[in-house]
Amino acid sequence: MVPLHWYLWLGSVVFAIGMFGFLTKRNVIIMLLSIELMLNGVNISLVALSHYMQDLRGQILVFFIIVVAAAEAAIGLAIVIALFRNKATAHVDEITGMKG
């Protein structure tokens, strides 16, 4: 029997890798992929918890997360396209339109 903590460790590590990718990559598309990584890190933890606590609600949440992830990917990629069309770059550090 695999202990719960192994799964949680794995989830955390995947989440952290995703976060690292989000914070350091210049390519916007890979940043979006990193977000998917982070979501997957969360998903695996949720599924594991659901399994070990014998409660399906964790998996329901994962289900919704997948829905949101799909929506997020659609919108995010649309934004990338619009951005690329206007700024001709996919490099996030060249986009400072949100400057205060």
Place this chain on the structure above:
Amino acid sequence: MDIGYPLLSTVIFLPILGGLSLLLIGKGQEGLVKWASLLISLTTFVLALPLFTGFDRTTHRMQFVERKPWIPDWGIEYYIGVDGISVLFVLLSVLITILCVLISWDSIKTKVKEFYISVLLIEGAMIGVFCSLDFFLFYVFWEAMLIPMYLIIGVWGGPRRLYAAIKFFLYTLVGSVLMLVGIIVLYLKTGTFNILELSAMSLPVSLQLWLFWAFFAAFAVKVPMFPVHTWLPDAHTEAPTAGSVILAAILIKMGAYGFLRFSLPLFPEAALAMTPVMLGLSVVAIIYGGLVCFAQTDLKRLIAYSSVSHMGFVTLGIFALNAQGVEGGILQMINHGIVTGALFLCVGIVYERTHSREIADYGGLATVMPVYAGFFMLFTLASIGLPGLNGFIGEFLIILGGFKAKKLAGVLAATGVIIGAGYMLWLYQRLFFNELNEKIVRIEPMQLKEALTLLCLAVLVLWIGVYPETFLGFMHESVGHLLKRVHYGLPDSMMAVRSVIGGY
């Protein structure tokens, strides 16, 4: 006294509703707007006259009281009335508004309708402030007055009007917000907004001190007292003539009125404890405001700073906390309203012709405008407290009261009289005497309408100077009652009366 109509409500709401009804008048009908507002202000004046004739001078109680529940859940009432302290201000307000309508007749050329609406709204709100006996109602009127005044300065003012308007607004708002906190604290501690009930309660002294300063912030800014006076010169200078007149004559009286109506009866112990501070600030204002006048080159600014000095006299009188001081203070408020209002009217009259406020642009005016020079002389003399004119009665009583309260304060205040004579006569000399300045050779003489406006005030100046009892008579009872409250706590519990005013 039954006069057949709810007098105070009429006087408050007739201008407000009348002003709003001007909105119905179409574009291009400016003559109609002017005549309508004149009619409204005159009607208000006439309807307010029973206050003068029917006022019972033998009691300190509120008169012409109207009381209706407004927001019963919080105990907020529509509760208005006047006593000897406030009645004169109501009368002054209705009079000054007429003069403002008249004096703006030709000088306001843009957005005429909006201007007169603002003036009438201010009138209603001002009277509301003086009549309110419910804190909530009071605060509503207090703030309501601010907005039209802000507009008058900001829309119809001089070149730096926006700066002046924003400064005016922010200053007063900061003060009022602190007062609002004070009002809320009072409500939470006592459960009532009723000013008369609150005036009969005794609050713990530490709370009194905090509330005193909270209210002080609002009132001192309005007065304006010494360190918070700098909005006044800007606002006065940039406002159009009518705005300056309303500001000088009535608006800044609200601060001092607030001290009398709220700070003294609600927080008597705190007021007594703070007397030295207040007297000190007043004396500083008197001398400081006077000295600043020597350095002014702008006509309106000079008169504005002289207001600081004169209002210093008023606060000195109020915080002398004896009959002479307080009555002198109230009378001086009326005097200052008349005299400084008149001086601003005078300035407006020449400003309209020359479009210059620089003193150096004038000189020798007495040759070309003799009648005007005569009026200006009268108001100058009233302003420097010549006996026989109104300024003297107020200043003398205040200095007497101040001297009684604290000798040094009286002495220093008296130096303000010398300073006042200095800058006012210097101003008069630079405007009216010496060689005729060629810039004003072709200036038009005074019109009848302008002369009549000034004549109204001139008559008051002489009347108060020669027979002040007409006006002092209103306040004796109320002031006596107020002073008993301050010196002996609750009026009921003071049976053993020690003389309020023993020698020194």
Place this chain on the structure above:
Amino acid sequence: MVELFFGYLAGAVVVLSLLVVFSRNAVHSVLWMLLMFLHMAGLYLLLNAEFLAATQVIVYAGAILVLFLFVIMLLNITEEMRLEQFTVGWPMGVSVSLGVLIAMLAALSGFRTDLKGPWSIEAVERTTHTKALGKVLYTEYMLPFEIASLVLLVAIVGAVYLAKKRLR
């Protein structure tokens, strides 16, 4: 035996994740990501979540990643590969991520599993996983489910609006 499976899948997930992040070529990243998702689905199977494993493969691998690939090819970002792939501020990213990781790991010991719900492994196996999930989803989570469909609708409309060429 199960531990061995877990070890393989988990190791692959971590390695593939790192490859996703460190690939210079975005197409490679997506492909590593695909592999990673498949391994993740394997982990779900280990946890008796067959329906989720299937969804993971169909939705993620089948839909989302294809979308990514479409976009990459649409934009045809070739110069990206010659340029620096990390931002100037990468040490900050590393340290913050490490900090969060350590904090999370430190917090893991706080998880408790003693509050068991009604769906034991036997119960799930009895009703089959898909049916069990459906029972919960369509009863207790009916409203969120409907809202999720709205979210997707909004996403579709938004994506179309954002991505289409401006009509002059």
Place this chain on the structure above:
Amino acid sequence: MQYYLLIPFLPLGAFFVNLLLGRRVVRGQAHWPSTLAVLGSLAVSVMVLLDVLEGRTLNEDLYRWILSGDFQVSVGFLIDQLTAVMLIVVTSVSFLVHVYSIGYMHGDPGYYRFYAYLSLFTFSMLMLVMANNFLQLYFGWEAVGLCSYLLIGFWYQKRSASDAGKKAFIVNRFGDFGFGLGVIMVFLTFGTLYYLPVFDNAGDLAARSINILGLEVNLITLIALLLFCGAVGKSAQIPLHVWLPDAMEGPTPVSALIHAATMVTAGVFMVARLNPLFSLSPAAMDVVALVGGVTALFAATIALVQNDIKRVIAYSTISQLGYMFMACGVGAFAAGIFHLYTHAYFKALLFLCAGSVMHAMGGEVDMQRMGGLRRYMPVTYVTMLIASLSISGLPGLAGFFSKDEILFRAYSAGGVGVVVWVLGTVSALLTAFYSFRLVFLTFHGGFRGTEEQRHHLHESPKVMTVPLMLLCAGAIAAGWVGIPPLLGGGGQFSEFLAPVLGHPEAEASHAEEWMTMGLSVLVAAGGVLLALLFYLRNPEIPVRLAERFRPLYSLLWNKYYVDELYDAVVVRPTIFVARNVIVGFTDGALIEGVVNGLPGLVGWLGARVRRIQDGLLQHYGAVMALGLFLIFAIALITLS
């Protein structure tokens, strides 16, 4: 006895007539209402005098002016012997000046204004002398000051005139500052401002003292000195004398009426009126006497060298006012009032003669450009000569009796009195000298003006000379009501005033009285002879003396630099402080700095803080992650 109300209110009515109707209706006829009104006042004053002579005095309130708490004061009138004398002085001189001005001011564009002011002045002065309380006295006091201001600046287009008016008002305000405080102290001490109760109670409080800034001061002394401040201002005594010479910018009839005969003597009147208070304080009395004596000498020395005909007379006025205070200070209030009364006539006469001269000379005031005028204007010459003799103290003329009375009283009082006697006697010498210097320079010798002026020389019209002659009669005969017993007279004047001013007995022998009298006649004669020697016989002596004693001469010529001193000590620092310290620093930098600085600070902070929002998505993400980390960290630390 209600008709006494007519005395002040007739001129007030004339004032309103001229004020309201003057510019359009009355115009060139403005003298009618005013002159008739003051004539009416004069007539009523004579009736009042007759009443008072029969012993009927009056103290009556007209109406209550101010009431506030325990403070109440009325407009009321006190008519007694002192008031009656003052009424006669004021109304008679005022009437003659009104008549004289018909000629003098003829054709002036501000004719109606002039008469309006004169009427207002007469009203105010009468209110002042008739007051029965301190506040009404103060009212009259300030109101005459106002009229003085208006009349000095009557020709307002002239910068020097408007400056002089302003100066007069403000310098007087300094005095009135003390006076006002004195009035307040009186009220706080006695609880009333009516004369009679105050006088009745003053004796009980003679020993009371109060603490002022750590000093124990006798209460009555303090009150008396504060009140005396007002007198110093109004009567142009040292150190507030500077306004009076400048006041000569006004029309000459004004100088005669206001700045010689009536208003400036208000200070003396006040001290005499309040003699029950002053007498209780020896210290205050000494101050009064010394101020008077020093002023008498001080002003006389300045008058020696001035060339402006009106300024010489102005300094002479200051000097003579000094005599009056001298008298009051040594307790001889009646002598002071006696001198006030005779001085009113001969000094008004001097001014009106000077006015007549200026009228003939086309406004010229420099005596160095006159000379030999007696041939052209005999009436003016004779009247002026008599006035000068009177002021110098020629026996038999009005000035002799009053001045002699003062000097004798001062001598006999001892103590400070002897000091002021010396000052007064020296001043008498100087007085005779400068008076005759004026006469000789103006009327004798050859004419030194321009040819055009000579062509224009003429005697003044009847309407001006008749008042001169009437005043001349006063300058001769006014003193005859107070001939001392020593010379066979009855001293009726001081007897008459005794009920008000008391009856001090001189403690000196007849021999001493003869001595002082003889001495004063001697010095007067010496002064006249000296002037004769200097300005008729040997005109180069004064030039040589001026050369010899150059510093002294320029000191006197520049009036001891008092104006310059005040300018440097009071005027300039005030303006400097106002401009640079208050407007520049406190108001501008400090208060406005704080007020405008607060929004500035918020703006500055905002500008700093917005740098965090650099628009880089990953920085925002990092901050979020950092927040996550912190939440974890805090949760871990607090929960474990």
